[in-house]
Amino acid sequence: MKPLLSAKFLQTLAPWRNAPAWHIAFSGGLDSTVLLHLLANLAKTETLPTLSAVHVHHGLQAAADAWPGHCQSVCDALGVPLRVMCVQVRAGASLERAARDARYQAFSDVVGAGEVLLIGQHRDDQAETLLFRLLRGAGVQGLAAMPMQRALASGHLLRPLLGSSRAQLQAYAEEHQLTWVEDPSNADPRFSRNYLRHRVFPRLTERWPQAVASLARAAEHLSEAQGLLDELACLDLQTAEQPSPVPWLPLPSLALAPLCALSDARQRNALRHWLSPLTRLPDSDHWAGWYSLRDARGDAQPVWHLAGGELHRCGERIWWLPVAWSDFSDAAVSWPDPQSPLALPGNGQLRLSGRAPGGPLVIRYRQGGEVIDVPGRGRRDLKRLLNESGLPGFVRGRLPLLYQGEQLLGVPSLTGLWNTAWNAAPGDWQLHWMPQTCDQGLS
Incomplete structure (x- = not known):
């Protein structure tokens, strides 16, 4: 049996030795106890980042109330500070998934810029993940199972024991007389992973003794294949990531024509890669939603609804709108002091430069039928002016309109300010809008 503290283990840790801090996900179970002990002992002979442990208390069972105390005693004995985080697990169809989501949200809150969270998942976990996802019909990305490392918040997640078996961890724990907690829910076959672990894998290994190692190796091959697909996606996206016609708009977007030139399979691959950090x-x-959006008429404005937001098509470009984009109020807002910037609820900030028009000013949003005096062009329909500007349709309802009474005075737009000469000569003032989370203003 290979020792856990091997050259491969140290090699896995090597790229992260200069991180600001290492946080160890410490449930108190066998896997995380072994990882904590390994790293605490390694710190005695090696220069490592600052070590700390994080215990997430889900509050799902009475037995778990004793685990923070156990974890504290283990950490005290090893000289590693412990942080206990209590989370609320949302009710849903999958308790396993809900608990995992709550746990990883807690981890994300802990990990700072460049810091590393280390998790004790091992080779048996990898094999179970692969088989579980295979039974759910996952694609290559899902069957690549758990990566050795990935981004987490502004830091990184690392699984340094992924090449070690559960039997190796057990042997190490017994050799060093470690104590750990046993989660009663781990024996409940109603949970899918437990069913695989206790009912399926014993039968598999009875017939194929190397089944766990073989499945873990297959996950490595699939991870390599996914890496190649990611490289292809980056190449395909290069031509689609053309400069936006409205660079002030803080939303990801792609040109549609380069995507349509690809095969359907390459379109899906490129979009998966582009959408993965967004939703x-x-x-x-559910990919039928993409085909409907892609194949819609040029003057249509189709929408593909996804978990984290919506994909809009406007002309020959697609735009990603996160859920938060629609979270704004279209109620009128008075502007008592136009010399000071005005915060628009959920819609960024508005400011006015130059000599402000006199009288009470109010910000309203489009209702339809608005007209405005355009210097040199007379009274023009606002809808026609917006069509000329090429402004995406989903932005038009958020454009702040400056009113004095029932008189529309100004609108920020791509082509400059359209304003009347009400108490000001044209050009004496301008309206500037900075949309929510946008780094550049619109004037």
């Missing part, structure tokens, strides 16, 4: 990806049955 939970759809399963195979």
